[in-house]
Amino acid sequence: MFPVIAGAMIQTFGGIPRTAMALGSIYILGLIVPWFLPETKGKPLPE
Numbered sequence: 541m542f543p544v545i546a547g548a549m550i551q552t553f554g555g556i557p558r559t560a561m562a563l564g565s566i567y568i569l570g571l572i573v574p575w576f577l578p579e580t581k582g583k584p585l586p587e
Contacts, residue, residue: 546559553559
């Protein structure tokens with residue numbers, strides 16, 4: 541399944557370097573976005 545998805549992404553983004561940059565940016569966003577989300581420590585769960 542992965543080769544099909546990888547091939548489609550490479551074709552969509554126009555090459556391996558651009559595809560790698562797109563996939564890598566997901567991890568960069570995962571490092572940055574949590575700093576801007578509200579803190580939930582100590583708050584009760586919604587019912």
